[in-house]
């Protein structure tokens with residue numbers, strides 16, 4: 001089974017404004033609301049690939065009801081802990097620029113946290129546990145590290161899509177897959193990374209520190225998969241970017257969802273890149289059909 005964790009789910013409120021002006025009233029051309037948060041996005045894309053997962057995390061209030069109801073309507077399984085406050089609303093403003101305003105999210109009590117850890121007990125050796133998104137301030141900042149240590153000891157395949165210390169601290173616990181983008185990778189080592197060539201040595205460092213597979217996304221510039229043995233570099237399909245929110249999460253879903261079915265990392269990487277781009281070219285997360293349309297454009301080169 002695949003489990004995803006979203007500690008701070010959201011409603012992603014996508015707002016389209018023509019020529020946004022600060023310090024004045026702007027009118028929306030259109031708006032959309034989607035359940036969000038990185039783990040939830042991964043679960044939604046997995047479902048579209050016909051892969052079952054269970055979404056864990058904390059939700060609350062009317063916004064939490066919305067998130068849970070949309071997931072139910074899409075037959076995405078979830079088992080959230082209910083918290084006292086409202087789940088956050090993250091604003092994604094699309095105009096001449098893409099601007100994101102992400103909420104703080106509700107406070108998570110000690111009891112909520114205990115209830116969450118109880119749910120993790122159902123995870124079995126060989127299962128996949130995907131930890132995605134940042135850790136809210138009311139939780140321990142080393143939460144991912146604790147879960148990764150526990151998962152590694154239990155034989156669970158840990159996947160992490162996070163940034164900064166939360167990511168660096170899990171690497172020694174041998175996660176199955178981590179996926180920094182090139183900015184996040186640069187931040188880990190206090191360098192600026194702008195190209196595939198510049199990224200590879202730092203991906204190598206993450207492997208040396210313990211990660212089993214490292215995926216590095218560079219938005220429209222390509223993607224890299226580094227395994228314990230090989231380095232693969234991919235182009236990205238061409239198309240018009242409509243909404244890149246969740247593109248990285250789609251890449252993670254494409255990789256894990258395909259790997260569990262095929263046991264083949266190259267096929268999984270190819271689907272991952274197609275899924276990331278297919279989401280970037282869609283208003284919501286990608287459909288399966290769009291991934292299939294793009295997959296032949298993805299060319300993988302072994303270094």
Ligand SMILES: Nc1ncnc2c1ncn2[C@@H]1O[C@H](COP(=O)(O)OP(=O)(O)OP(=O)(O)O)[C@@H](O)[C@H]1O
Nearest residue numbers: 181217218219220236244246247248249273276277
């Ligand atoms: N301009 C683009 N053209 C084509 N594909 C893109 C573009 N931007 C993103 N993608 C696709 O999405 C994948 C992930 O993109 P990116 O590196 O932006 O991840 P991310 O920063 O984790 O994404 P996000 O945080 O927005 O979910 C890329 O590997 C690529 O497949």
Ligand SMILES: O=P(O)(O)OC[C@@]1(O)O[C@H](CO)[C@@H](O)[C@@H]1O
Nearest residue numbers: 010036037038090102133134246
């Ligand atoms: O605030 P975080 O947890 O870092 O990111 C949350 C978020 O921006 O990430 C997803 C896209 O990856 C969105 O669905 C969501 O709004």
